[in-house]
Amino acid sequence: MAYQIKYAYTCHIGKIRNNNEDNFWCCGEFLSAQNQGMSHIQSGCRKQSELPVMAVFDGMGGESCGEMAAFLAAESCGMHYKEQKERVRREGDRFLIEACEKMNQAVCNYGTENRIDSMGTTAAMLAFGDDIIYGCNLGDSRIYRSSSGKFGQISEDHILGRHFLGKAPLTQYLGMKEEDLQLEPSVSGYPIIEGDRYLICSDGITDMLTDGEIADIFTREISTEETVQVLVERALKKGGRDNITVILCEIEKQNENWWKRMWHQLKRHEGDIS
Numbered sequence: 001m002a003y004q005i006k007y008a009y010t011c012h013i014g015k016i017r018n019n020n021e022d023n024f025w026c027c028g029e030f031l032s033a034q035n036q037g038m039s040h041i042q043s044g045c046r047k048q049s050e051l052p053v054m055a056v057f058d059g060m061g062g063e064s065c066g067e068m069a070a071f072l073a074a075e076s077c078g079m080h081y082k083e084q085k086e087r088v089r090r091e092g093d094r095f096l097i098e099a100c101e102k103m104n105q106a107v108c109n110y111g112t113e114n115r116i117d118s119m120g121t122t123a124a125m126l127a128f129g130d131d132i133i134y135g136c137n138l139g140d141s142r143i144y145r146s147s148s149g150k151f152g153q154i155s156e157d158h159i160l161g162r163h164f165l166g167k168a169p170l171t172q173y174l175g176m177k178e179e180d181l182q183l184e185p186s187v188s189g190y191p192i193i194e195g196d197r198y199l200i201c202s203d204g205i206t207d208m209l210t211d212g213e214i215a216d217i218f219t220r221e222i223s224t225e226e227t228v229q230v231l232v233e234r235a236l237k238k239g240g241r242d243n244i245t246v247i248l249c250e251i252e253k254q255n256e257n258w259w260k261r262m263w264h265q266l267k268r269h270e271g272d273i274s
Contacts, residue, residue: 002254003192005052005128008043008224009247011035012232014204015240021059021066022202022243023121025077027052033071034064037243043225046128047254048192051088053081053095053127056245058141058202060173061119069107069121073174076106077125092127092134093187099125100138100174100185107175120175123185124155124200126249132189133198133251139173142206144199144214145190151215156186196251201231204244208235224248 007027013020013036020037023030027046031038046052057073059066080099081088087095100123111119122139135143137155145154158172176183190196199218206214209231217230228246235244 001192001194003048003194004045004252004254005048006043006045006224006250006252007052007054007248008041008228009054010041010228010232010245011037012204012236012240012244013037014243015236017241017243019064019067020243021070022204022245023057023059023067023070023074024245024247025053025055025057025074025081026247027054028078030074030078031071033068035067041225041228045252048128048130051085051128053077053088053125054200054247054249055123055125056141056200056202056247057121057123057174058139058204058243058245059119059121060170060175061116065111065116065119066121068110069119069175072106072110073103073121073123076103088127088134089130092129092132093136093189096125096127096134096136096187097185100136100183104174104176104183108177111175120170120173122170122202123174126198126200126247131192133192134187134189135198136185136187138183138185139170140206141200141202144201144211144218146197146199146215146219147190147193147195149219151211151219153211154188154190158186192251194251194253198249200247200249202243202245204240204242205231205235205246207242208238208240218248224250
């Protein structure tokens with residue numbers, strides 16, 4: 001099935017923090033290292049043939065290190081996409097794994113050059129290939145999927161045990177030095193199904209809303225833009241303690257263009273005459 005991806009996204013600073021450590025990469029768009037988030041919801045539509053890739057990053061580290069880590073990841077993601085875009089078509093899983101390796105190296109190099117011991121960022125990514133949609137993540141930024149009435153998380157939370165006070169430490173993230181731990185992104189693939197929805201989000205959503213609350217909003221019959229707006233508004237209403245980044249995608253059957261429809265009609269007409 002020839003398909004297209006309708007999407008909407010935003011990045012909100014939240015209600016408590018003074019800085020925005022989140023970033024994203026969505027069809028070539030991302031934020032500068034020093035930013036205050038977005039004041040609007042951006043939306044668009046991309047054909048599958050354009051091989052779109054979308055990602056969310058949630059930076060970690062004091063003194064602006066989180067912002068820089070998330071920015072470096074987004075920037076490196078874009079560079080890798082520019083160089084290796086065609087691999088998304090048939091090797092989306094390898095594309096994402098290699099993207100993680102390059103993004104990790106970019107963050108590590110910056111830390112080494114600037115003598116920063118602790119900086120990093122999560123990553124949650126989708127790559128839309130010819131026959132498969134590939135998901136990949138490091139850390140606790142999540143990917144959800146809604147398909148045929150079923151909603152669930154398809155990413156893996158890379159956290160150390162359960163912590164009842166504060167955040168649990170991450171076991172995987174971008175900025176891991178090879179001598180410390182091996183980078184092991186979680187990668188999965190899903191068939192192309194018309195009507196399926198995918199959500200990539202930072203913990204500014206998942207720390208404020210339960211999976212049930214997300215599912216209730218996510219599965220409503222409202223537009224992608226409205227869904228993103230309601231998710232952000234609900235997270236803010238419940239405290240907005242962290243930065244909030246959301247990318248929502250919906251799979252649609254690609255409409256044939258006018259010339260292609262005319263060509264098919266002509267061929268059918270020729271068949272009737274013969």
